[in-house]
Amino acid sequence: MKTLKPFLTAAADQLKHFLGRAGRSFWLPFSAASLVMIFSIFTILSSSPGTYIDELGFTGDDDYVVIEDASEIKKPSIDKKTVQSGQSLYTILTSNGLTPADVDNITKQLKGSFSIRGFRAGQNYEIEKSSTGIFQRFTYFQDRAVTLHIERESTSGDLKVRRDAKEYENRLATIEGSVSETLSSELAQRERSGLMRPVRKLFAGRLNFKRDIKPGSEFRLLFEEKWLDDEFISTGKIIAAEISVNKKNYTAYRYTDAKGKTGYYIVDPDFQTKV
Numbered sequence: 202m203k204t205l206k207p208f209l210t211a212a213a214d215q216l217k218h219f220l221g222r223a224g225r226s227f228w229l230p231f232s233a234a235s236l237v238m239i240f241s242i243f244t245i246l247s248s249s250p251g252t253y254i255d256e257l258g259f260t261g262d263d264d265y266v267v268i269e270d271a272s273e274i275k276k277p278s279i280d281k282k283t284v285q286s287g288q289s290l291y292t293i294l295t296s297n298g299l300t301p302a303d304v305d306n307i308t309k310q311l312k313g314s315f316s317i318r319g320f321r322a323g324q325n326y327e328i329e330k331s332s333t334g335i336f337q338r339f340t341y342f343q344d345r346a347v348t349l350h351i352e353r354e355s356t357s358g359d360l361k362v363r364r365d366a367k368e369y370e371n372r373l374a375t376i377e378g379s380v381s382e383t384l385s386s387e388l389a390q391r392e393r394s395g396l397m398r399p400v401r402k403l404f405a406g407r408l409n410f411k412r413d414i415k416p417g418s419e420f421r422l423l424f425e426e427k428w429l430d431d432e433f434i435s436t437g438k439i440i441a442a443e444i445s446v447n448k449k450n451y452t453a454y455r456y457t458d459a460k461g462k463t464g465y466y467i468v469d470p471d472f473q474t475k476v
Contacts, residue, residue, distance in 0.1 A: 275332035310362040377421040395436040
């Protein structure tokens with residue numbers, strides 16, 4: 202690059218000499234533009250190899266910006282675990298950085314909204330900690346509808362309890378059909394095995410489900426179901442039931458009297474009674 206400097210300097214001198222001999226009025230615009238171009242080229246070529254000049258004024262290798270590697274930034278950790286046999290809310294919280302005083306404060310907040318009996322082995326929970334290992338959140342999934350949160354407030358640092366509960370929807374449903382093997386197997390095929398126990402209780406002392414209900418027996422059930430959004434949760438109360446055995450109809454109807462007492466009115470071929 203240094204060999205170009207004498208050439209550019211000589212070119213500039215010759216241009217000045219030539220312009221001095223020519224008329225100023227005609228060559229003035231041309232000369233100004235030529236000088237700007239020559240000295241711009243001169244400036245660029247005279248700079249050190251590997252350097253540049255940009256619109257922000259950065260001119261050398263020493264002008265650079267350090268960008269922090271995002272992979273080195275620590276993020277909060279969230280551990281998903283399952284309550285083990287012998288564990289309690291106290292042992293889990295204290296093993297994750299809370300003090301006995303913290304847990305005592307949380308227990309007071311839980312009164313009326315959560316029973317310790319609802320904390321049992323096999324249920325899932327989450328522990329969230331900050332990038333420095335400080336406890337931030339405990340979330341306990343009690344069941345499909347109820348979730349318990351113990352959270353540290355970002356401003357004050359206090360621990361607060363929050364409970365989320367979804368409302369179950371009760372729907373009326375019916376099942377009817379003819380028994381091919383047993384009534385229990387028929388209900389199981391329809392994924393409503395939970396109805397078997399209350400049906401047995403309704404007709405206890407009147408029907409022997411192993412002996413009397415044979416293939417060909419017919420049944421009709423009207424009952425409640427619990428749903429959470431579009432997910433079936435469980436069967437509920439039986440509203441009415443009828444089982445036909447050997448051309449005899451055994452029927453049960455749910456009722457509520459004027460005093461608010463609820464029971465079933467049973468009709469069988471021999472007599473009628475309330476239970």
